[in-house]
Amino acid sequence: MENTAKIELNWRQALLLPNATIGQAIHNLNETSFRIVLVATEAGVIEGTLSDGDIRRGILKGLDLNSSITSIIRRKALVVPQEMKRDLVIQLMLANKIQQIPIVDDQHHIVGLHLWDEITVRPKRPNIMVIMAGGMGKRLLPYTEICPKPLLHVAGKPMLEHIIERAKLEGFNHFVMAIHYLGEMIESHFGDGKSLGVKIDYIREKIPLGTAGALSLLDPIPEAPFIVTNGDVITDIRYGELLDFHARHGAASTMAVRIHEWQHPFGVVQTNGVEIVGFEEKPIARSHINAGIYALDPVALSVLTAHEHCDMPTLFERIQNKNQRTVAYPMHEPWLDVGRPDDLLAANKSNNLLEISK
Template identity: 40%
Template sequence: MYDTQHLAPVVHSVEPFFVSVDATILDAIRAIDAGTQQIALAVDADRRLLGVVTDGDIRRAILRGIELSAPLDEILNRTPVVCRYPAPYDELAKTLLGQQRITRLPAIDAQGRVVGLYRTEDLLDEHFARDFPVVLMAGGLGTRLRPFTDTIPKPMIDVGGRPILEHIIRRFVSQGFKRFYVSVNYLSHVIKDYFATGEAFGAEIHYLEETERLGTAGSLRLLPHELEGPFFVMNGDLLTAANFAAIADYHLETGAEATMCLREYTVQVPYGVVEQNGGRFVGIEEKPMHRHYVNSGIYVLNASILSLLPENGYFDMPSLFDGLMKKDPSAAAVFPLREYWCDIGQVSDLERARSEIARLAVF
């Protein structure tokens, strides 16, 4: 959509993204989720821009251990890149298509009041992130979910009236991702008969046929050799409300060769933990909680790192990341998921997912 008078994309409405400068990080998350533009704008009573916070800023804050109840000011960017409205196309192209990886550009008037928001995707035929291919790993045996997997592959187990794999594909498609490669092995005909070419689901699906167990990274050898740029890899037994567009943008923003999505995992010690020093009592902490980040089974990889794969044999994703780190210790990024995520690996996980899906509006 273009404003022919100014030869520039029309600005988008910004009211849903507004927060006050004394808001909390959680308030900003709510604004970002409501606005669906991966940005929140801190303004005063007259709509004058005081700062911005992006979805990526919040993810990085989570990794630093900042509580969501903390003041937004702790992570607020008070000197964001902005433009005057109306902005000429050349200026927008230089900013939104340049090397700074800015995808959202607030537009302000002469008094510093927010008029709207320019977006990178409006300068392109299609948002660059939406062209990411998606590789889904659906070839596992699912032995821990027997007898459910005796006659169907694990990704085809029903949760809320649909196979797990259908939930995954539909969520990607709803965010603009269309190209899929599904790695299959065990009872592969069940998956191929159900999804076929993917046309019925608004997708384009190709199948990677594993003749032996290759692992989550080894099966990437089956991808077309002409594949270029970044692509998603995701386990086919996950139920998640992840924002894949935000993950894609984060990967591009960091300039990483590989991004691993993480999920916070909390362990509570069921006893009082005693601190001592040289046999003397120092203190006791009752039933402390320990927080860790675990691999969520969702990744973004640049096609260039496929050269690190061995020519044959089983090879998993942690081994690929290890190889990448040996090559360049700064080449990998991490992205913390704050959305719903459930790894359906055991019967108890399946039962939980089936009970939870009814109250999750995103499925």
């Protein structure tokens, strides 16, 4: 997070008033590393931007160091709102071939500055990620007779490796794998994580503890919120954004959810007693489903008992019973729960899913 904080503190150095001179603009560019001048009123409302190219073109037209910058301000500069996500900002930069975009509020006051060199570097996160990799994968037989499910290959590498590489892009570098069925194969394959440039520890379940029970064995207990994911979920989710969402909402536990649609195969007749009051042709039902990815506060671990079986829905219910906040994080990214042979085949055939680990 250090780079982000640095931008927030320093972007004001790029500000100039509209009546500034070209000499002052050159001095501004030389004193900062932003390669842009932000022109704003005294109230902070953006007037436009200036680059060294704009200044050079002004000088070629006969302006000198004492000339006002008024005539060379780029007044239709691209700006973005505060809430725009980083990925979209990056896309705008690429599409417009620019390396700086001012951030403005609803009244067009400048409130920040996106820089290509900073926004494309993911901040390192001290938070751990726990990967539940102990399941027996019975639905994936016969593939799982001699190989644990999370070690099955998708697009040429184990599912666990996809998860770790995606999380690395988000700044995570400390992972804890909960293992049981054929767990020695997982541990032998990944070791301490050095081959992937990360740190990996293990929770070794003596008996299956469910999708949450292994968290009771975390030692030491995390000091900060952490991510938990099932080891068979292939997705393009931004784990860091899930963690940030969890923190913003002051939750004890957050569940990533997806909208699931199911179309009724028949036309539905609506009745009131024996009276027909309407018709609906093959209606579509929509509901939120558990995506198998969570953000938890350390306080959530207090509802668990060591070595006792517990699934995630039960964990959330216990947290709710303690009047602590549980929230849902709506996700729209590509997602596949590789639980059946058809899912495994689909994951290996899908071009979209092949892009997940990149």
